[in-house]
Amino acid sequence: MTSASRLPEPYPSSGSGSNLADILERVLDKGVVIAGDIQVNLLDIELLTIKLRLIVASIDKAKEMGIDWWEDDPALSSGARRREMAAENRRLKLQLEQYENEPEEVRRDD
């Protein structure tokens, strides 16, 4: 049987200090899939959780980009553009609320 010496040295990169995205990518997306006694569709979860964060981030980003855009390019800082951004922000916020209020179906096997 192999011993602990299989790893040349302790590896900090995949320990507790590892990038969360790398860990999530592996523990949610990879690894052996075996039906346990309690089943949950991790694909849904992953998409949901990550999407939620992306939407939150994209609202901030849209605002930031909007402000930069107007400052750097006065030719394009029309009220119409601003209204469009506001509508987009509202739409994203609505989407976010939908994500929060719509718990995905959980399949139970018991």
Place this chain on the structure above:
Amino acid sequence: MTELWYVYAVTRADTPPPKDVPGIVGGEVRAVSDGALAAVVSQVPEEDFEGAALHAHLEDFRWLEATARAHQGVVDAAFAAGCALPLRLATVYRDEEGVRRMLHTSAAEFTRALDRLDGRLEWGVKVYLDEEEEAAARKDTTAAEPADGRSYLRARLAQRQTRDDAKTRSRAFSERLHETLRHRSEAQRVLRPQDQQLAAGPGRNVFNAAYLVPADDKAFDAELRGLADSAPGLRVEITGPWPPYSFADA
């Protein structure tokens, strides 16, 4: 309080279970064996892992992070002691008997996978397109006030051109890198690029892959780093060695 059995990984029965590593919610990690195989398990409260509660927890990013890190910590420790097949997050059973049944039912597949992956480890390689360069390209065209519509459009075109060049360059580099590593590894998986919002460093992830390499291939690490340093204006991030997550299910 009722407890469930959380399974982290499957090993051969003669691989010692990891010691001194806390399980999820601090549970004690031990092995449950059946025949030649063992499951690395710890007990977790049913109230956290029962259907609806588990679902709610998984959407709580802080809970998800703590659980994912604990899962990875135990898998890592199991892998340090011998070949270990990582199971996907949140594989739980009602009792020890359920764990044994699972080992028994899939014994042939587990044994095959353990044989295939024994003495191998996984390296993660990601290529990032340098954001500073992209930003610099943007700045060039926006710093000076465009005199008229035509020069504005011309500036925008130049900006797009720079960005396209960078994209082409990063794609060509990634293809070359993958081709080289494909010959240096036993198996490869090209993964979805990670989203920028979840990345720790700067830049946009344009290439993401995992490579399965013999643990005794000591030269691989150095070669990989050499290739990474040769990236023109690109950032290459290397992670690992990991337990063979990306190859456990093949």
